[in-house]
Amino acid sequence: MKGVALLAALFMCAASFAQASDWHTSWDGTLYGYASHTGLRADSVLNPGNRIARLPQSSAVAEARFNFKAENDALRLTLRPIVLIQDNRNTFGGQRQNEAFLTQWQLRLHASEDWSLAAGREILNWGPAQFRSPSSPFYFDNGRSNPMRELSGVDALKISWTPNMRNTLTLARVTGAGHAAQNTWRDGWLLKADQRGGDWAGGLALAQTPERGLFAGWHGQFTASDALLLYAEASSSTLAHALQSPADMRLPFNIAMRSSRQTGLLAGVAYTFDNGQSLNAEVLHHGHGYRAAEENAYFARAATSPLWAVQALGYAPPLLGRDYLHLVWQSNLMESSGYWRAMATHSFTDGSNELSGYIESALTGQLSTFALAVWPSDSARQE
Numbered sequence: 001m002k003g004v005a006l007l008a009a010l011f012m013c014a015a016s017f018a019q020a021s022d023w024h025t026s027w028d029g030t031l032y033g034y035a036s037h038t039g040l041r042a043d044s045v046l047n048p049g050n051r052i053a054r055l056p057q058s059s060a061v062a063e064a065r066f067n068f069k070a071e072n073d074a075l076r077l078t079l080r081p082i083v084l085i086q087d088n089r090n091t092f093g094g095q096r097q098n099e100a101f102l103t104q105w106q107l108r109l110h111a112s113e114d115w116s117l118a119a120g121r122e123i124l125n126w127g128p129a130q131f132r133s134p135s136s137p138f139y140f141d142n143g144r145s146n147p148m149r150e151l152s153g154v155d156a157l158k159i160s161w162t163p164n165m166r167n168t169l170t171l172a173r174v175t176g177a178g179h180a181a182q183n184t185w186r187d188g189w190l191l192k193a194d195q196r197g198g199d200w201a202g203g204l205a206l207a208q209t210p211e212r213g214l215f216a217g218w219h220g221q222f223t224a225s226d227a228l229l230l231y232a233e234a235s236s237s238t239l240a241h242a243l244q245s246p247a248d249m250r251l252p253f254n255i256a257m258r259s260s261r262q263t264g265l266l267a268g269v270a271y272t273f274d275n276g277q278s279l280n281a282e283v284l285h286h287g288h289g290y291r292a293a294e295e296n297a298y299f300a301r302a303a304t305s306p307l308w309a310v311q312a313l314g315y316a317p318p319l320l321g322r323d324y325l326h327l328v329w330q331s332n333l334m335e336s337s338g339y340w341r342a343m344a345t346h347s348f349t350d351g352s353n354e355l356s357g358y359i360e361s362a363l364t365g366q367l368s369t370f371a372l373a374v375w376p377s378d379s380a381r382q383e
Helices: 002-018 292-304 306-314
Strands: 024-037 058-071 075-090 093-109 115-122 154-161 167-176 188-196 200-209 212-223 228-237 242-244 254-256 262-272 278-286 323-330 338-347 353-362 368-376
Antiparallel strands (some): 093 115, 115 154, 154 167, 167 188, 188 200, 200 212, 212 228, 228 262, 242 254, 278 323, 353 368
């Protein structure tokens, strides 16, 4: 009820501001049509014969993504609706999905030069990391490894204070996970402080929810030269559910309702060449992942029982291992003719690797073609 009251107050305050100025509206949209195919391992430990997860092996998708904006001097309303028609098929049959939803929407009021109020569904994401973002409580997988992915925002009421160009302080009441399936941050709070200098920027985020312990995350970046960017992210957090996999095979899986507190660390460097192409190298330590012996036991248990395979799939940590190397080589982002991106990931925990690439080419001013390929080169008992 408190959130509803605050939203109603925002709308009433906004209405008084809206009478003072003219409105300006704009919109744009992108239509997508694409097909995909996934090759599944016949010897999969976690999903033998695709009988457990029943993943789509082929998909045909038609999708429309729109952006609408209406604003005046004090008030701004933004909407990002998605219309999706998807046909999934595997050896068990087909499934049709028709869906229309809002990935983002926000009503924002500039109450003064220093203060702003906002309500809606927003992607509360930050930090420079490409692979995973340990400094973000909501988007550990920030979607940057898949250029086609559309993140969905969380529902929040937010107040921001920006006294100058260097500092911002934000307090948000997170009421739900928006369109996303996971809702472990419902009824949560977020406090975010950001500071910017001439060649550096940083931020601290504190988040709390009844289902999880306090999350503390930090991100920072430093521009060492015109070509070199150094950045880092760190966090201390717990998980709402954690599948514990003892290295001793005589012990079963154990599902903890709240994991122990662990640390996430990421260090990265980005170098931009004279032709505008850039190379990112990142090292990630993921404290919630398994050590090598625990990951071996994870696959060994899953292979002995369908029930343990279901637990292994449903309650696994966001990444199985603890230590990773991620490389990104991409074209000049300012080129209008197209874009390409090549990625490689290596797990130091089990030695597994993944290669992926994305390419987009502009045929006309309005029409483009694109392709995405992912190739994991690991065995059935590696990530």
